[in-house]
Amino acid sequence: MHDTVVHQTVEIGYGGSERLTMNMGPQHPSAHGVFRAILTLEGETVVGVDAVIGYLHRCHEKLGETLTYVQYPSIASKTDYVAAMTAELAYVSAVELVGKIDVPKRAQWLRVLAAELQRVASHCLWLGTWCMDIGGALGGGATVFLYAIREREDILDLFESLTGARLLYGFHQPGGTRYDLPAGWTEQCRKTLDRVEQRLGEYEAMLEDNAFFLVRTQGVGVISRELAQEIGVSGPLLRGSGVNHDLRTAAPYSSYEAFEFRVPVETAGDCYARYRVRMVEFRESIKIARQALDGLPEGPISSRPGVKSVGQVRVPKGEGYARVEGARGEVGCYLVADGGAKPYRLKWRGASFSNLSVLPHILPGVKVADVVAIMGSVDPVFGEVDR
C-alpha cells in the first residue's frame, strides 16, 4: 500500500472537492434573459461550463404552423424581441420567396430603413447592457446604460409613430409593408439620426479613453477565425474574428445592393474587436438610413391588396430558406408550404443560438468576471435562442 498514492480531497464545504460549482442564471443580474451557465470554478478560474437553455421556449415553430401568413409576422417579431424588425423581415422574405410574391421598390426601401434603425436600437441596448455587465449596475456601466437607453428611446419613438408599437411592430406583411411613413416623420428621423451619431462619439470617448475598459475587453474572450467558422457564428462576432461576411453584401436582399456602406472587420476576435465592429456598424446603419430617407422611391408600399381576412394570403406548394442580416447575425427562416393559408413547417435559424454555442469553447480558463463580459459581448437574446 505504501507505494500507492492516495488522493485526498480537500473539503471546502461545497460538494466535497476543491472545485466549486456555481450556478449563473437563469435568475442572475447579468444573465441576458434566462440563460443558465453551470460554472465549475477553481478559485476564480472557470474550468468547466455547462450551458443550459430552454427556459424561454414558447413553441415558436409550432405556432408558425398554426397561424396564417397574415397573422404570423406579428408573432415573428417575438423571436428576437430586441430587433423585431429583422425577425419579421426574415419571415416575410421566406413567404415571398416560396410564394414568389413581388415587393414594390418603396416597400423594399422602407424595409431597409426599418431594419437599419432597428440595428441602431438593438446595438444601443447591447452597448448599455454589456457595459453594465463590465461596469456594474452601481457603477460606470449604469451610466453608459442610461445614455444608450436614451438613444434607443428616440428610435423607439420613431417606430411608435411609424407603426403604433414600440417593441413588437407588425410592420411587415407578405408583399410589402403595412404602413407608410407618416407626415413629418422624415424630419424627425433625420434629427434623431444626427443626435445619435453625435452621441456615439461621446460614448467612444468615455469608453476607449478609459484604461480600465481596455484591460477588461482587450484580449478577453478571443474567438479565433477557425473556431468562429467551425461553430457557425455570424454577425458582429464573425466579423470581429476577421471574416468579412455580411449578408447585406454577400447575398443582398431587399435592394441592399443600391446602398453604399462599409462592412467593418476586426481581426483580434476579442471583446474589444466585437465592440469596435458594432460601433462602426452604428455609424454605417445611420448612413444607410440616411440614404434610404434621401432616395425613397415613390409608389405603392405593397404588391397585395389590403388584408381583409386572415386567410387571404395563400402560398403554393414549395419550400425555401430566406435569410437576412439581423443585429446579431444571420436570421433565417425555412418555410415549407402546402398550398394553404398556413405553412406546413417553419424553422427558425436564430443568430443568438449559433452565437451562444461558442461560449463553452471560449469560457474555460477565464476568470469569473470575464464570463459576464464575454457573455455580454456575444449579445444573445433569449427569445431568439429558445424560440
Add this chain to the structure above:
Amino acid sequence: MTLPPLAYHALVGFVVLNVVIGMVTYVTLLERKFPARMQSRIGPYYVGPHGLLQPIADAIKLMIKEDVVPTAADRWVYNLAPIVFLVPCVLIFATLPFAPGLGVADLNIGVLFFLAVSSLEIVGLFMGGWGSNNKYALLSAMRAVNQIISYDLPFVFAALVPVVLAGSLQMSVIVEAQRGLWFGAYPVIGWLSFIAFLVATLAAENRVPFDILEAESELVAGFRVEYSGMKFALIQLGEYAHMIGTSFLGALLFLGGWLGPGSDYVLIGAFWFLLKAMLVFLVITWVRWSFVRIRVDQILAISWKLLLPASLVLLLAAAFWVAVRGGHGA
C-alpha cells in the same frame, strides 16, 4: 461649569456618532442625486421636497423589513458579522478632529489608530461572506481578503507621507503643519501621494473600479447577498461610515483639515473641514459612476506592481526631503 473628562468625552462621542450616522444617511441621498444628474435622470424626487426625506424612508423601510436568516447559514457568525463590520467603521471617527478641540480624542497616535482600526472591518466582512453559506458570498469574501490586504499597504504608506512631512501622528499637529501649504498641494511628493491615497481609498472601500466584492454582475451582491432588513442596513451604514471616515482622513492629511478663511472660529473651521471632506467624497462618487470595474487579478497587479512600489518611493522621498531640509512642516 466643567464636566468631568469622562463625561465630556462620552458626550462628544455621542454627538459625533449621531452626526456621523446622520451624515451617512444623507450621503446616500447625495450618492443618488449626483449620479442621477450625471446620467440625465432626476433621482429620488417624491419623498419630501426634491426627495430630501428619501433616506429616512429608506431607513424606516429597512428597519421594518423581515429579517431572513438562511437555513444553512452559520447563525452565530452570520448574525455577528454586521456588528463586527460596523464597529471599526464607526470607531475610526474617534481620533478625527472636526476643528481645533472639536473631536472625541485627539490622540498623539491618531493616524496609527485610524489605520489600525479601519483595517479591522475585513474581519466582519469575511465573517459575513463565510457565515452566509452562499457561494457568491464565499467568493466575495475570498476576494475581500485578497484585495483589502493588498490595498491596506499602499493606503498606509500614502497616509504616512503627511505624517513624515509633519513629523507627528497627531491629527491636529498634521493639520497645523499645513498652515500656508496643504500637503495635497505640496509640490510633487504631496500631489502624487494624494493621488495614491485616493486610489488606495477607492480599493480599501471597495468602490468602483475596485468593487469586486460587491460585483453584482457576477456575484450578485457579494458578501451581503443573504443579508436583509436591519442587518443589511448595518452593513450599508458601516460601508458609508468607512467611506466618510476615509474622506475625513483625506481632508485632514492632505487638504489642510479645518484651515481656511475665518478658521479661528471653531464652527467655521468645522465647516471648511466638512466641505473638504465632502469634496473628497464627491470625487470618489464621481469615479464610481464613470469607471468600469476591473478584474481580481488586475486589481492585485495594480496594487503590488504599481501602487505599493510607488507609495514606498514617495514615503522614502518624503523622508529624504525632511532630512535634507532638516525639519518638519510644510
